[in-house]
Amino acid sequence: MNGPFYINGWIGDEASLIFALVIGIAFGFFLERAGLGNAKKLAAQFYGTDLTVFKMMFTAIITAMIGLFWLNHFEILQLELVYLTPTYVVPQLVGGLIFGVGFIIGGYCPGTSCVAGATGSLDGWTNVLGMLTGILLFGELYPAVEGFYNATPIGNITFTKYFNLPSGILVFILVMTALAGFWVSEKIESKTTTKS
Amino acid sequence: MLSSFILKKEHPAPYWNPYVCGIGLGLVLLLTFLVMGRGIGASGAMTSVVASGVNSVAESHAQANDFYKGYLGDGTVSPLKDWLVFEVLGVLIGGFISGILAGRTKVKVEKGSSISTKTRFFFAFTGGIIMAFGTKLARGCTSGQALTGGALMNVGSWIFMISLFAGAYAMAWFVRRLWI
Numbered sequence: 001m002n003g004p005f006y007i008n009g010w011i012g013d014e015a016s017l018i019f020a021l022v023i024g025i026a027f028g029f030f031l032e033r034a035g036l037g038n039a040k041k042l043a044a045q046f047y048g049t050d051l052t053v054f055k056m057m058f059t060a061i062i063t064a065m066i067g068l069f070w071l072n073h074f075e076i077l078q079l080e081l082v083y084l085t086p087t088y089v090v091p092q093l094v095g096g097l098i099f100g101v102g103f104i105i106g107g108y109c110p111g112t113s114c115v116a117g118a119t120g121s122l123d124g125w126t127n128v129l130g131m132l133t134g135i136l137l138f139g140e141l142y143p144a145v146e147g148f149y150n151a152t153p154i155g156n157i158t159f160t161k162y163f164n165l166p167s168g169i170l171v172f173i174l175v176m177t178a179l180a181g182f183w184v185s186e187k188i189e190s191k192t193t194t195k196s
Numbered sequence: 197m198l199s200s201f202i203l204k205k206e207h208p209a210p211y212w213n214p215y216v217c218g219i220g221l222g223l224v225l226l227l228t229f230l231v232m233g234r235g236i237g238a239s240g241a242m243t244s245v246v247a248s249g250v251n252s253v254a255e256s257h258a259q260a261n262d263f264y265k266g267y268l269g270d271g272t273v274s275p276l277k278d279w280l281v282f283e284v285l286g287v288l289i290g291g292f293i294s295g296i297l298a299g300r301t302k303v304k305v306e307k308g309s310s311i312s313t314k315t316r317f318f319f320a321f322t323g324g325i326i327m328a329f330g331t332k333l334a335r336g337c338t339s340g341q342a343l344t345g346g347a348l349m350n351v352g353s354w355i356f357m358i359s360l361f362a363g364a365y366a367m368a369w370f371v372r373r374l375w376i
Contacts, residue, residue: 004233011231017282019231024286025293026224027236027339032294034217039306039320041211043375046368052214057342059218060225064347067226076230083234085335085345087352092334092341096356099330099337100363105371106323107306109338110331111238113324114284115291120303123320130324131239135246137325138332142263149333159349170349182215 003077028115037115039107039123046104049192051185058178069171089152106130209298225347232279235344239328239337241284243267248275263332308375319374330360 005011011019034056035041044050071077103109108116108127116124138145160167228236247267251258258264268275295301307316331337334356336345342360345353 003230005231007233016232016279017277020279020282021286021289023224023228023236024283024288025290026286027221027283028287028290028292029294030217030221030224030290031287032291032300033212033220033298034214035211037291037295037300040308040375043368046364047372047376052211055214056218056221057338057346059215060222060343061346063219063222064225064229064343065349067222068229068347071226071230081233082229082348084348084350085341085352087350087355088335089352089355092352092356093359095330095332095334096359097330097363097366099327099334099356100360100365101367102323102325102327102330103360104323104364104367105374106320106327107375108320108323109238109327110242111284111287111337111339114238114287116306118288118291119295119301121306122303123305123307123316126317126320127324128242130321131242131328131331132246132324133321134325134328135239135243135332136250138329139246139250139261139263142261145333146262154351157351159351159354162351167349174349 002075003071004081007081008078027111028118031112031115032119036112037119037121037124039116039121042109042112043104043107048188051189055182055185058181062175062178065171065174069167072167084156084158086156087154088150089154091149091151208300221343222347225343229347234279235340235347236283237280237336237340237344238284238287239331240267240340241278241280242328243332244275244278244281251275308373310376311374316374319371330363 002008006016031037034052036053036056041050042053045053068077068079072079106113106127108124110131113124113127113131117128142149159165159170163170225236228234244267247258247264250264251268258268292301305313305316307313327337334341336353336356338360341353342357346357
């Protein structure tokens with residue numbers, strides 16, 4: 001049995017939608033468990049008082065990254081079949097900056113606003129409404145921004161290809177970087193919490 | 197009945213350790229890669245909702261726009277019968293369940309103590325609009341780009357992730373009154 005199961009025909013469309021629902025439930029559950037359905041906790045990341053966002057996000061990233069490395073190594077998962085969003089350097093850089101600004105103003109990102117709404121936060125639902133409105137505006141303005149949206153493409157590219165280094169080395173570097181980041185996060189938190 | 201069920205407990209349970217939750221979320225993401233050959237997402241589902249809304253109100257208008265068309269498919273199945281739409285429905289259910297179990301699910305407004313509820317709603321809405329532009333330009337959000345692409349070592353996802361933190365840190369000082 002070889003992954004990805006869906007792409008290799010092991011599961012059908014209907015089953016994939018049920019799987020989507022189950023994955024979503026687990027995703028929402030862990031976000032809420034960590035407190036990421038709370039706007040104040042999310043915003044605290046950017047004032048140095050609570051770095052849960054960084055800690056959870058990078059733990060999830062390196063966990064999945066290490067898992068992907070070994071699943072690929074033991075030929076359980078064909079990594080080249082996994083969908084990769086193509087890279088467009090400038091739109092993704094500018095999009096990230098805009099996203100960050102919206103994040104600290106609104107207090108949520110798209111997934112966490114849903115969790116907030118589900119746990120009864122009216123500001124969470126307001127944020128979701130804002131996003132739906134924003135997507136509609138983007139859609140209506142799309143003909144005008146299409147040129148920029150499609151600017152500076154460099155295709156489907158990972159660090160392995162970009163830096164021409166073995167993926168094992170890159171995974172090791174990123175895991176070490178994340179661990180260093182966790183150590184710094186704990187330092188910052190202990191400083192800001194003893195002060196208050 | 198429902199209101200008594202979701203009534204706030206005296207003391208909501210403490211949040212779980214962020215590293216434990218991170219490992220849990222990482223394994224969920226890994227399982228998604230293995231089973232589906234794709235990652236998780238959130239903003240894509242919202243785009244499907246908007247695109248199908250526009251399509252039902254003004255079909256020819258939606259069909260003439262490449263952005264909407266990308267989310268509408270060939271018309272043989274509803275654009276809402278989509279993997280991400282089902283996943284985000286799950287997120288709502290999972291968040292609700294976790295909140296109930298911890299005594300945190302109740303009607304509320306999360307805001308800093310120095311602003312009014314009306315101000316909070318204004319900024320929550322405005323922030324949502326701004327974030328929508330960011331996520332659409334970047335072709336994904338914190339889930340579809342940062343988490344998913346981060347784990348895949350996708351170059352564009354890491355560009356997005358670093359600049360999203362930079363943007364939020366740069367803006368934080370100017371809007372500190374909203375949160376502190």
